[in-house]
Amino acid sequence: MKIVIVHTLRFLFFVLAQSLIFNQLEVGFGIHPMIYPLFIVLLPFEINTLLLLLIALITGLCIDSLSNTYGLHTSSLLVVAYLRPIIFKIFAPRDGYDANKEGSISEMGQRWFIYVFGILLLIHHFWFFMLEMFKWNEILLILKKTILSLPISYLLCVLLQVVFVSKPKER
């Protein structure tokens, strides 16, 4: 029960932060920071993929309805949710995932997080900007937007975890 409440609060936080803060940040150079893929990655390891897709759908629709993108965020987030189990499987630790843990930096380590989250975020950003432009002769602009936005989104996600997610551990 506790885990449901935690993730519901996180859901509210990510939806509101993305649509009211990060969508309004207009840095220039086509940079568009997107942090909500972190919400999907932080969901429990054991979660059913069908449920995961439905959660992604709801999250995406909420963000879309607050930022006039009509399904752009939903589509990108569905890709992340669909690929999550596959990427997780590739980078699984030798003795499998611990059901008590979650996919954050502090619990899974820097190395795992860079690979898993980096790849998912790259795919998400590329998909998003590709759909937003939807023209092959603008491929350079798509790549530029992806490459410039990716580090910013990644750093923001790391900072968010340092500030909010990580708990002091005694071991």
Add this chain to the structure above:
Amino acid sequence: MHNLRAFFRRFRVFLLFVLLQVFALSNYFTSLNFPRSQYLTTASSIAGSFLSIEFEITKHWNLGTNNEKLQKENIRLRKKMPNSFIRLNNGIVKINDTLYKQQYEYIPSIVINSTFDKRNNYFTLNSGSSQGIKRGMGVFSDKGIVGVIHNVSENYSVVKSVLTSDINLDVMIESSGAFGLLKWNGINSRIGSIDGISNDIKIKKWSKVVTRGGSGIFPRGLMVGKIKKLGSVEGKPLWDVSIVYSEDYRKIQNVYIVKNLMQEEQNKLEDKIPEDKEE
């Protein structure tokens, strides 16, 4: 039958993914041209009220510049008021003007949410159908045009701004009268382009670009921008005209909505034109 059930079980994740993806993408691509519902946009009351709260917090950030802009416009309008003119000829009494009839009315509104560096930028206004706003009305600010109303709910409306890929407003060059369609390439929010001006028309740099008023969305002669660069389109006898918008869409807040009192009359007349039949 058994095989079919096994197939569905095996690929159920993929099938659900495809189903949801089709839903999201069809919603996205149809809404670019014609919005199906207002519920998944900021015109819906829930999203609108969230954005109103946000606007209440952030509106003070640009208060200084916005006040200045409004003040300037006030001065300009005040100059036109009857009491700022001296009467030169006392003999003329104005009774009922039959030469001029009001065609356009303006509804003031405030932009409560806007973006400028996405591929398609939509602005949310804090007035809707209860103020008489309908889909397809034009929106402009004191400096230039802003866009066309895309979606309306009771108290909010969404504007498809000139910073979208297929805005296609008809604009003309004031000095020569050559007209074309306004486009935006999605890179710089200050720079747009005009499509479809034949290259045998002489065009001067820095000449004014204004609305043509052809479709009745905007009155004729509203400022759009100035021509910045001229080039030629490869393989076509057309100019490639880039313009600098006169309005800075990054700081937009106070806008007006155009209500054309004779739109219906124009539409009725234009509907009578027989359409070209494709064979």
